[in-house]
Amino acid sequence: MNDQQLLRYSRHILLDDIDIDGQEKFLAAHALIIGAGGLGSPVAMYLASAGVGRITLVDNDNVDLTNLQRQILHTSERVGQPKVSSGKTAMTQINPDIQVIALAERADEARLAQLISDADVVIDCSDNFATRQAINRTCVAHQVPLVSGAAIRFDGQISVFDARDASSPCYACLFPPDREFEEIACSTMGVFAPLVGIIGSMQAAEALKLIAGIGTSLSGFLLMLDARSMEWTRIGVARDTACLVCGKHDRA
Numbered sequence: 001m002n003d004q005q006l007l008r009y010s011r012h013i014l015l016d017d018i019d020i021d022g023q024e025k026f027l028a029a030h031a032l033i034i035g036a037g038g039l040g041s042p043v044a045m046y047l048a049s050a051g052v053g054r055i056t057l058v059d060n061d062n063v064d065l066t067n068l069q070r071q072i073l074h075t076s077e078r079v080g081q082p083k084v085s086s087g088k089t090a091m092t093q094i095n096p097d098i099q100v101i102a103l104a105e106r107a108d109e110a111r112l113a114q115l116i117s118d119a120d121v122v123i124d125c126s127d128n129f130a131t132r133q134a135i136n137r138t139c140v141a142h143q144v145p146l147v148s149g150a151a152i153r154f155d156g157q158i159s160v161f162d163a164r165d166a167s168s169p170c171y172a173c174l175f176p177p178d179r180e181f182e183e184i185a186c187s188t189m190g191v192f193a194p195l196v197g198i199i200g201s202m203q204a205a206e207a208l209k210l211i212a213g214i215g216t217s218l219s220g221f222l223l224m225l226d227a228r229s230m231e232w233t234r235i236g237v238a239r240d241t242a243c244l245v246c247g248k249h250d251r252a
């Protein structure tokens with residue numbers, strides 16, 4: 001690290017759990033963020049500000065006026081731009097030190113495999129069940145840790161699925177892909193603006209912890225937030241040996 005970097009990251013370096021070593025790990029890491037919306041916004045901004053050296057941001061949407069109430073990566077001037085371009089602008093303004101790869105596409109499974117196999121951590125900030133399942137399948141196959149978050153109305157949830165750990169459940173252990181779930185979208189149901197900030201910031205925290213190997217992750221637990229009462233519920237999630245996704249994979 002040069003003098004500018006030592007200054008920029010000094011408040012992380014001061015933390016014993018991070019120090020120079022942890023900061024070097026951030027700088028050397030590649031994080032893949034899927035979705036540049038409400039959750040993706042704080043994730044992208046914090047990973048950029050913390051100095052994650054390479055960040056790939058994937059989203060095929062353009063910035064819309066209805067996004068600005070909660071998607072703090074974007075601005076009124078950038079309405080109409082691809083979200084990943086707007087996101088890259090915001091991230092490089094915060095930290096010109098890092099490399100941001102902006103992919104304005106909807107990644108299919110083959111593309112996900114390509115992107116995920118090259119990532120140290122994947123942060124799922126997508127907004128639909130099919131994408132979440134595809135991301136999970138690929139993370140299990142390539143043994144890449146996944147930080148998963150969701151937010152709708154006043155309800156948020158977050159967990160970590162770490163396929164490197166044989167005891168860790170995967171997303172499909174918790175939400176089996178063959179079960180029917182009611183797909184609810186922000187566009188019809190609404191979402192409380194700071195809720196995506198709370199959950200997204202926690203996703204960023206879990207991603208940084210995984211990169212630097214700090215503390216213990218949320219793997220094996222699901223945290224659920226009711227923002228109306230600001231009450232958290234933490235439930236244990238066990239790996240399902242009959243899981244359609246990770247049940248078939250023998251892990252060391």
Ligand SMILES: [Zn+2]
Nearest residue numbers: 170173243246
């Ligand atoms: Zn599973």
